[in-house]
Amino acid sequence: MARTKQSAKRSTGGTAPKGELGTSTASTTVQKAADVIMREQDASPQAPSQPVGTTPARRARSSTGAALDQVKDAGQATRKKRAVAAKGGVKQRVPSSPPPPPPFNDGRDKFCYLCHNGGRCLVCSNCPRVVCSPHLAHEPIPAHEMSKLTFVCLSCHIRYVRGHRKEEKVEDRRGQQAKKADSKYMAFYRQDGADRVAHLPRAVQVTAPYHVGHHARVYTSSPVGIILFRLRTLPGEGSVPRVVYEAMKPYFVDEEVGNLVYREVVFDLNNDEDVAKHHTAIMEALAVFSSFEGGRILLFVYTHADEETGTLFFGANLAAQTLRNWFDVLIPEEARTILRAHSTTLFMLCCGALVAADAAYEELKAHCLSLRITRLLAFEAGAFQAAFATPFFLIYAYKFIIENANFDDHQLANVLSQSLYLGRHSKVIVMSSPDSWETLTVAEYIWSSRGSRPWGEVLPIQCVGCSALRTYDVVEKKGNYIATCTEDGCSSVLEFKKREGDVVLKGVEGNWLKRKRE
Ligand SMILES: [Zn+2]
Ligand SMILES: [Zn+2]
Numbered sequence: 001m002a003r004t005k006q007s008a009k010r011s012t013g014g015t016a017p018k019g020e021l022g023t024s025t026a027s028t029t030v031q032k033a034a035d036v037i038m039r040e041q042d043a044s045p046q047a048p049s050q051p052v053g054t055t056p057a058r059r060a061r062s063s064t065g066a067a068l069d070q071v072k073d074a075g076q077a078t079r080k081k082r083a084v085a086a087k088g089g090v091k092q093r094v095p096s097s098p099p100p101p102p103p104f105n106d107g108r109d110k111f112c113y114l115c116h117n118g119g120r121c122l123v124c125s126n127c128p129r130v131v132c133s134p135h136l137a138h139e140p141i142p143a144h145e146m147s148k149l150t151f152v153c154l155s156c157h158i159r160y161v162r163g164h165r166k167e168e169k170v171e172d173r174r175g176q177q178a179k180k181a182d183s184k185y186m187a188f189y190r191q192d193g194a195d196r197v198a199h200l201p202r203a204v205q206v207t208a209p210y211h212v213g214h215h216a217r218v219y220t221s222s223p224v225g226i227i228l229f230r231l232r233t234l235p236g237e238g239s240v241p242r243v244v245y246e247a248m249k250p251y252f253v254d255e256e257v258g259n260l261v262y263r264e265v266v267f268d269l270n271n272d273e274d275v276a277k278h279h280t281a282i283m284e285a286l287a288v289f290s291s292f293e294g295g296r297i298l299l300f301v302y303t304h305a306d307e308e309t310g311t312l313f314f315g316a317n318l319a320a321q322t323l324r325n326w327f328d329v330l331i332p333e334e335a336r337t338i339l340r341a342h343s344t345t346l347f348m349l350c351c352g353a354l355v356a357a358d359a360a361y362e363e364l365k366a367h368c369l370s371l372r373i374t375r376l377l378a379f380e381a382g383a384f385q386a387a388f389a390t391p392f393f394l395i396y397a398y399k400f401i402i403e404n405a406n407f408d409d410h411q412l413a414n415v416l417s418q419s420l421y422l423g424r425h426s427k428v429i430v431m432s433s434p435d436s437w438e439t440l441t442v443a444e445y446i447w448s449s450r451g452s453r454p455w456g457e458v459l460p461i462q463c464v465g466c467s468a469l470r471t472y473d474v475v476e477k478k479g480n481y482i483a484t485c486t487e488d489g490c491s492s493v494l495e496f497k498k499r500e501g502d503v504v505l506k507g508v509e510g511n512w513l514k515r516k517r518e
């Protein structure tokens with residue numbers, strides 16, 4: 001006999017009585033005690049990442065423009081501080097509420113863009129990247145000379161040479177004699193009258209491979225806020241935002257305490273009193289971002305969506321009557337003002353009716369325009385489970401927050417292709433505006449795979465002709481996928497055509513090799 005068992009639902013759909021909140025006349029079916037909780041924590045001090053078995057990573061900084069030759073041992077300084085604190089010499093810093101504004105630093109990256117490690121680093125005079133000195137082999141440069149030189153990182157050199165090559169081609173076509181750029185990597189330059197000349201007689205030898213993307217950064221100098229608005233009945237432990245926060249911590253070192261903040265606002269709103277408390281909690285959560293501009297906020301909304309209408313839940317037992325009312329209550333205008341001062345991405349961790357139900361989708365688009373934040377992401381899965389999106393968000397944070405990659409189709413395809421089962425589970429909807437929220441652009445990202453989702457459509461597990469399981473053999477013919485049942489006597493054939501206008505995005509490059517080792 002087949003066994004069934006009941007386990008807790010992790011998806012974010014359901015039904016509940018509908019009500020309106022945030023107006024003094026609103027009457028609701030449920031009256032419960034207010035239960036708005038706010039959690040907050042600062043990034044706890046972390047040592048910079050370092051390979052096991054080496055001395056603590058050492059980092060260095062310098063003033064803008066000058067080649068750097070100053071070494072600082074962050075790890076040791078931290079240990080000393082802690083040792084003193086342990087002896088009762090000085091009080092350890094206790095996070096207060098709200099914490100002081102994040103300290104801005106020199107705007108330079110903290111870790112080498114080739115290997116993500118810290119240590120003795122050279123600071124590019126042209127961009128915020130830094131490069132570990134040991135990656136570059138060259139004749140020794142005395143410290144007094146080094147301080148007068150400018151250092152150009154590999155990324156800037158490559159961009160410069162490529163840009164110059166294009167110009168040379170244009171000039172060649174015009175019949176002009178173009179001055180060829182030297183493609184040799186000289187790295188260190190000195191000013192010689194009006195000219196900038198290579199300091200060393202021979203090219204610098206690069207001894208390290210890329211551990212990350214060719215033009216990646218380790219961009220931790222702009223504060224990052226991870227804000228979660230969570231319906232009380234949905235699980236907090238292991239939630240996507242918290243996992244992302246934990247994963248990013250090692251990139252935000254001692255001096256940047258406050259540059260990575262995590263705030264969780266738990267809501268279960270049933271009446272206007274709850275709403276008032278919720279607003280206070282939201283403003284407290286965002287307080288640290290109210291005193292400056294240009295940070296990066298990942299705002300996660302984790303709540304149920306009504307399975308039929310797609311409207312969102314205010315509380316465990318109360319769904320909003322309209323999406324508009326929900327947004328007005330959950331993200332009040334004064335909070336929006338703060339969010340707009342930063343690069344804010346709103347992630348809707350709710351069931352897909354939000355974007356599948358026509359009325360909700362139209363309302364969401366209208367609200368996205370009125371929010372005027374950087375972008376909004378939603379998921380189309382009917383019974384969306386946020387856990388399926390955990391790998392996606394981890395890679396997303398690495399790519400778009402740590403590396404500060406451009407948010408474009410190429411980079412997004414890279415992230416999506418590394419997102420494990422997200423593509424099988426859900427389409428991803430991205431809303432943004434090309435023109436400061438005059439108009440809205442919506443793109444749907446759909447996973448396509450010959451054997452499972454030919455051109456984004458579901459290949460049935462079961463043959464529609466003979467009811468056998470997994471008997472479709474799929475081949476590509478003239479750009480279409482033809483699925484033929486291989487079962488004897490069955491003639492079921494399904495055809496999947498590429499939709500006009502669909503753009504195929506290429507994912508990550510490379511394959512893993514397996515090699516036998518003695
Ligand atoms: Zn550079
Ligand atoms: Zn390095």
Ligand SMILES: [Zn+2]
Pocket residue numbers: 463464465466467468471485486487490491492
């Ligand atoms: Zn069949």
